[in-house]
Amino acid sequence: MHVTRRAFFSVGMGTVLSVSACHREKVSRPLMVIVVPSLDNPFFRAEASTAVALAGSLGYRVRVDAHDDDAYRQDNLIDSAIASNAATIILDNAGADSSIAAVQRATRKSIPCFLMDREIAVEGIAKAQIIADNDQGARIVATEFARGLGPDGGEYAELLGRESDTNAQVRTRGFHAVLDEQKNLVRVAAQSANWSQSEAFQKAETILQAHRNLRGIIAGNDAMALGAMAAVKSAGQTGIVITGFDGSPEAIAAIRAGDLRATTLQPAVAIARLAVNEADRFLKTGSTDKTERQLIPCDLVTRTNAGEYGEFEKVR
């Protein structure tokens, strides 16, 4: 899971060399530990590489780890960050409730923690929680999904993420806050595909067989939406409305091609920049000058505005 670490290090090392050449400092530079859920998911990769590049340019030593959405593994990573005398921890956590203890422990050891993308269930421990507003994102994409199904509505299926993940729960709640209001929309199937494209492909194939009148598939992330897209194509069906969540480059390409209806872009790049900048300000001035909870809204990406978005950020 730590494959890209070497690449990150080489970026980091480049900055190390240039910075030490300029300042000739004796004191080793402060360590910023960045922990993200995974490095084989495009969203978290974009988040991590943005944070690494910015932290490096601000003069930090950087370490990147992935906890694979495993709270126990996250716990160990936080322990090792404490043991390495990290100056600060930037964390995209492994669960709103299961991460509180780890953040608490680091804070007690006076290592300020900055949460990005996902929140934890309590306030007052982390110095900042810069949260991608998954609830709002789910609502806007669900609204677009309902619009795609048209005034007549019809049957739809839902592909959920790993159901023990906080974000899978938040997203499905957001979807249903919108979709359950529409009386002519009927959810005929709901299956977890564990965020995985290949699992979503198989499950969508089976669901399409069980429900011949299916008119739409709403997916909890882009990988599952792309899997569902492949299943619809393989079944030779057309006109099925599919939406994703995340705003990955592959999904945006599929939206441009007209195969996906919409996705929600979480501004990973902006969130990672904010987290690193606020951590830097806190270490230098002792305050972030911001409230702890900062909700960053997500953007709806459809065929009309797909050209305006790059890798998890608005480019135009």
Place this chain on the structure above:
Amino acid sequence: MTTTTAALPHNTTSRFAVSARALLFMLRARALLVLLALLVLFSILAPSFLTANNLSILAKHVAISAILAIGMTFVILTGGIDLSVGSVAGLAGMVIGYLLTEGVKIGETIHYPSVFIAIVITIIVCMLVGVLNGSLIAKAGVAPFIATLGTLYVARGTALLISGGKTFPNLAGMPSRGNTGFPAFGQSFLLGLPLPVWMMLVLFAIATLVAVRTPLGRQVYAIGGNQRAAVLLGIKVARVKIFTYIASAFCAALVGLVIASQLEAAHPATGESFELNAIAAVVLGGTSLMGGRGSIAGTLIGACVIGVLSDGLVMLGTSEFWQMVIKGTVIVLAVAIDQLQARVQARFLPILLQARTEAE
């Protein structure tokens, strides 16, 4: 025991023998009976379950675990285990993804191999993992569980390293590069059946022939039955074992290629925990984890049970959590019945033999 049965009157013994034979048959054919029961159950509960279209898709899903399980059967028959198959499937996707989207750089120019060459290279790379597994186990004496656990991580790590964790999208290729056509590998049909199903059937036929009709097959069984005896018989144990791991890796490569082709994309985490599905299919099919006992046909039925169960439950809208509980229960019950069969067989065999001699 013979004394008690000998004391029974003649007709009681034969009636007893008939029911014992029926019981033994049911225990032996348990996987098939479970499969039939599941098919009937889902046909009643889910109206569209028994349509040609759905059965074709079901067969495609079964093919994924069946192909893995057929290779795994040879390994398990020798008394080994191959935990690396899921990772090797993931590796196969990444290798073909790299070859089709990044190409091979020779000097200053980038060459894009044709789809056929890319598939061959991918299969060879994966079979090298099989060679590594087999050599570690047969030559270096590493326990199969540990050796293949090691290659599980090595293959997964390599898959991630190939792209730096990224997904390779657009495996459809480009006409300008002369590498189009890969999607046909997993998506095309032959005589109304998906190509992956044909792969499963052909592999099944070859594997059954090898297991039943060739010296190699008998050697596989002999090694699993009693390795020391096999050595004394002059069987080249190391060579046979290495063959089984190469066969398993070959099957894993096919599965990885099929999935990448169906999705037209390769993700490095593809195939996680596939090895457990394959092992479950083998065990459900009646192959003993101790080696020496089992059949390829049983494995195919086992894979069908797992496939029918998971697709049927999805059609019924069962939640993921219940699916896991049900799948686990079925696997454990199957193995428990396997043990029961062994005991019943030991108990009734003398009676059956006696009934036969009396009939004569």
